[in-house]
Amino acid sequence: MSSRKKILLKVIILGDSGVGKTSLMNQYVNKKFSASYKATIGADFLTKEVLVDDRLVTMQLWDTAGQERFQSLGVAFYRGADCCVLVYDVNNAKSFDTLDSWRDEFLIQASPMDPEGFPFVVLGNKVDVGEDKRVISTKRAMAFCQAKGGIPYFETSAKEAVNVEQAFEVIARNALAQEESQDFNPDFPETIPINIGEQNQGCSC
């Protein structure tokens, strides 16, 4: 059988429509930014291989595919997440106010074994827009993260690639720690690879 399992980390990115979830992912994975806003069309998930303390891991980044617009994300989306990234727009107060309900929603749907210890990361995006437009101060955001058990906080610009790399480094590290904290059960039945084609023919009757 296979010698060592590849480490796959599932990271899901939540937040209101238009805060820049897809742009952040795209900036991090593809180093691209597109100014035209389309409610997310494009990727089932983005993957990126990263080194965390000399260990090669594959990060799978899942965004909401627009299903957050009408609060219509299904439970399947949340399964097996190793880290949850909460994104708001520093120029949009409502997107900050809903962070808490996004966090609650995650904890209910994903129901992680240890909800207290589950890694979240908060990103305040669109800091490039300018101080005069900004409505949520760093202090206020930090206070929220502190109150929720010390969630790491970054202020980012997907447009100008500010802090994106740094944020995802922490996301990868915390996701890996979460993945490793889960008991590995050697008796766990393998899942069946249904894409192995027809090279094995069934019983010849």
Added chain:
Amino acid sequence: METLDNTEWDVVISGTGLPQSLLALALSRSGKKVLHIDHNDYYGGDEAAFSLTEAEGWARKHSNSTSEQSVFSKAAVRTLEVNDAVKSKLGTPRAYSFALAPQLIYTRSNLLQALVSSRTHSQLDFQAVGSWFAVVNDQNDPDAAPRLIRVPSGREDVFRDATLDLRAKRSLMRFIRFVGSYDEDGEREKWVQFREQPVHSCLRDQFSLPDAAIEALLALALPPYANIEPTMATVVPRVRQHLQSIGVFGAGFAAVLPKWGGLAEIAQVACRACAVGGGVYVLGKGITNATKSEVGVTLELSPGEKIKTQWLVGCSKDLPTSGSYTSDLKDNSGAIAKRVAVISSPLTSLFPPTSEGGPLPAGAVVVAKSATSPRATVQILAHSSESGECPTGQCVLYATSTGSDGLDVIDEAISSLLRSIGEEPVPDILWRMDYVQTSHDQSDNGLSVDGPIVTLPSLSIDAVYEDKLLNSTKEVWQMITGGSEGAFMKFEPREGIDEDEADDG
């Protein structure tokens, strides 16, 4: 919340059951503007999966007789409360995911092929359904504990089986050969002659099979409407499907189950694929009225929104124009009794490894006959905790039976099964939900197209996923997109996305 009022769409899909969700997946790369809604506030419709609390809420909603909006009735939940120790064995509500549609999927099914060719399979986990069992009551001694017998599931099993004598094995092998070739020239005459014959007499008289072997074959075939004697035409193709599915994705199993709650999981992944392609999703919104116009349909949605669409597609109960549907339901002949039961033991003897080096099964099938009314058969799909549907140390049984006394027969069958395992003390049922599902199957056997309004067939009550469902999806997809049959569900990797076919080794 944003409003949908005055929006225009190419396709509105109503309901997020598996049939509608597969259409959504098929349309996900079509460039069509798709709105996908469901009057429920959850995904999956009649194929949904529920946590314990959600299941209790669902049961309350479906406790009365069949309503226009639902094929479910007489739902009731019972929690075992013998004492606190037993009660506390139930896990947290979210540790459970009960499937309304726990159908097993044979490895050669077109559904699995479509999930692979549409590149959605990597978002799903499938597990093996390993063994088939029969619970046998001692005819002579009603007090004796029922026995659990593993049904030989393929050729190798037949050779190894210790309960069949040499003559029976030879007869069985002869029958298996016939199963593999009944539609070929050499056997066609025989097949025409046997087709409509009842299974028991045909197998006994024409193939000299002993009763035990006949029951074993019936367990493999899992014929729907288990209280009616099936014909060879029903059973033979189903046995063939079973035999030909062994070994396709690995040694020792013929069928798989989707982890986390059956077909609900596939429906959700299909819906996400459509959302990724630009489809808009709104739960908790139904259609109150539909008016056909020259260019399509004008719809009224629940809180007074008006929208326009070229196509409206759904299963009959999700569409407002389905007057004929409910009248068909008055005839209760297609009613099937169902029980979901959480057992206080993992029942490990139901999930033995079925091959060396093969995957450990998370699913099993048990067929039990009633001791009191021998015609009544109960089909039980057992899911271990590895299916993600219950906490470790427990397992979930999905039992079904047709006929008017369905629930009584199920009661008897589950109790027989639990006693046949040989565990002391006999495991308890910690929690159970009973309900009656009315089959769409007899009245509503295909698609119906009424101009721009398309009614999809619903899933049948079969314990096995049937390929015909996806065939009707294909028909509708072709109607809407004009696409060629060969292009159905065949998608390229999305731009800028690396192929991530994980390691197959």
